[in-house]
Amino acid sequence: xxxxxxxxxxxxxxxxxxxxxxxxxxxxxxxxxxxxxxxxxxxxxxxxxxxxxxxxxxxxxxxxxxxxxxxxxxxxxxxxxxxxxxxxxxxxxxxxxxxxxxxxxxxxxxxxxxxxxxxxxxxxxxxxxxxxxxxxxxxxxxxxxxxxxxxxxxxxxxxxxxxxxxxxxxxxxxxxxxxxxxxxxxxxxxxxxxxxxxxxxxxxxxxxxxxxxxxxxxxxxxxxxxxxxxxxxxxx
Amino acid sequence: xxxxxxxxxxxxxxxxxxxxxxxxxxxxxxxxxxxxxxxxxxxxxxxxxxxxxxxxxxxxxxxxxxxxxxxxxxxxxxxxxxxxxxxxxxxxxxxxxxxxxxxxxxxxxxxxxxxxxxxxxxxxxxxxxxxxxxxxxxxxxxxxxxxxxxxxxxxxxxxxxxxxxxxxxxxxxxxxxxxxxxxxxxxxxxxxxxxxxxxxxxxxxxxxxxxxxxxxxxxxxxxxxxxxxxxxxxxx
DNA sequence: GCTTCCATCATCCAAAAGGATGAGAGGCCA
DNA sequence: TGGCCTCTCATCCTTTTGGATGATGGAAGC
Numbered sequence: 001x002x003x004x005x006x007x008x009x010x011x012x013x014x015x016x017x018x019x020x021x022x023x024x025x026x027x028x029x030x031x032x033x034x035x036x037x038x039x040x041x042x043x044x045x046x047x048x049x050x051x052x053x054x055x056x057x058x059x060x061x062x063x064x065x066x067x068x069x070x071x072x073x074x075x076x077x078x079x080x081x082x083x084x085x086x087x088x089x090x091x092x093x094x095x096x097x098x099x100x101x102x103x104x105x106x107x108x109x110x111x112x113x114x115x116x117x118x119x120x121x122x123x124x125x126x127x128x129x130x131x132x133x134x135x136x137x138x139x140x141x142x143x144x145x146x147x148x149x150x151x152x153x154x155x156x157x158x159x160x161x162x163x164x165x166x167x168x169x170x171x172x173x174x175x176x177x178x179x180x181x182x183x184x185x186x187x188x189x190x191x192x193x194x195x196x197x198x199x200x201x202x203x204x205x206x207x208x209x210x211x212x213x214x215x216x217x218x219x220x221x222x223x224x225x226x227x228x229x230x231x232x233x234x235x236x
Numbered sequence: 237x238x239x240x241x242x243x244x245x246x247x248x249x250x251x252x253x254x255x256x257x258x259x260x261x262x263x264x265x266x267x268x269x270x271x272x273x274x275x276x277x278x279x280x281x282x283x284x285x286x287x288x289x290x291x292x293x294x295x296x297x298x299x300x301x302x303x304x305x306x307x308x309x310x311x312x313x314x315x316x317x318x319x320x321x322x323x324x325x326x327x328x329x330x331x332x333x334x335x336x337x338x339x340x341x342x343x344x345x346x347x348x349x350x351x352x353x354x355x356x357x358x359x360x361x362x363x364x365x366x367x368x369x370x371x372x373x374x375x376x377x378x379x380x381x382x383x384x385x386x387x388x389x390x391x392x393x394x395x396x397x398x399x400x401x402x403x404x405x406x407x408x409x410x411x412x413x414x415x416x417x418x419x420x421x422x423x424x425x426x427x428x429x430x431x432x433x434x435x436x437x438x439x440x441x442x443x444x445x446x447x448x449x450x451x452x453x454x455x456x457x458x459x460x461x462x463x464x465x466x467x468x469x470x471x472x
Numbered sequence: 473g474c475t476t477c478c479a480t481c482a483t484c485c486a487a488a489a490g491g492a493t494g495a496g497a498g499g500c501c502a
Numbered sequence: 503t504g505g506c507c508t509c510t511c512a513t514c515c516t517t518t519t520g521g522a523t524g525a526t527g528g529a530a531g532c
Contacts, residue, residue: 013389017386017389017390021382021386024385025382146261147257149253149260150256151386153253154390157250177478177479178478179480180478188464190456190458190462190465191460192460193519194518203482204481205481206480206481208521209480209481210479210480212520212521212522220426221521222488222520223519224423224427227460228424228426228463231463413509414509415508428489438510438511439511440511441510441511441513442511444489444491445509446510447489448491448492451491458489458490458518
């Protein structure tokens, strides 16, 4: 999309690359890659062909009903879960989750790839198909299960440590709120306000408001200064 | 700043994980993952079922003859090269490279996956098969080619950042002139154009001209993106 | 209930940055 | 000498940022 998208520092680059990978390997109508914290809250959501409104609706109303809810898989060592393996077709089609959430979105088949740190699930890659695309075949699921270890390794060792360490220390140092920190992360990655707005699903006005608060807290008056100061603080 | 656990604690972990991945996905009799520097010297070699002596023999005597020598693929965008695509069977079997190197090691089929930073090849994952395992099929090669972008991305975020540390390397990396580099340095420090102008005793117009050239060379369109990219290249 | 944060969005205005283009002076080199 | 590069500066115009201010809904806490 823009030059920013290719920046190595972009916080969601890893997720986008991961989605590219699975989309190249198995046909999908929609997909998403989200990080979860200990409360199973979604963070850093990256979606392919899914409306942000659908994501919000899921979080608000349907997450608890999700047969692939990651909370159901903590303690197991499941790498890839497929909804067709969890429920029979008749069970699924009769469920409120299917009728009220999946069907309106034209999702028929779902497979989730789980990523763990220790026993905790720290990220989920969701793969969705319309009925036209057909069910996930055994060989596709086998492929995905072979893929999972490397993705999990890369996620744990190259991506999350940096991201989390940076986020925590910067947030504490300047007393930033969660949302302000989201904005700062993208500022440091070199994103424009417009890109930040679309990345975080905010209006431009909201981005600017957050940014003004950041300027106040950090004690500067330009985005580049924020970038310089934040990155400087991280080196010490 | 942030040290990446992989490169710090287990320098070859990334390569081992990568080899595990491809060995899980396609049957191989031997495999290797090596990093190369600008002179095509091997570094950080990790081998599966290959004698270190064979590697030394390759470097000493056969590298120059290798039809998959990465030097032959700089400037291309080949992701995965297969020896059977480069040479006909009769050509291969007649070659000194085959008779004196591959055959004694019982290698019959070879595919190499190349990893680049910009145009330079920075790493190669070599996959080897005995004749009993058969040639790499089109679908296997297709799978490997789909895998390559993600591996390349992950490799670049792990390994390469440390290669471009100093001011000099940033200048070389993007072909910046001295004056342009002066400007970049102040950009990264968070300075406004006005401040840069007064710091360097230039007019605002000159600063903007330099900056436009920098944008072109680095391939971005905003100062914050320059900052992000330069600092990203320097981070360890 | 009331207050205080947070997150969201809006409008209006001013300042800064970015894009396109031209151009002159000096150095270097074949 | 002519060509090429670097560094310098200019003008004109568009887009983006930053600053000020106000407003709403929700969550948390007293």
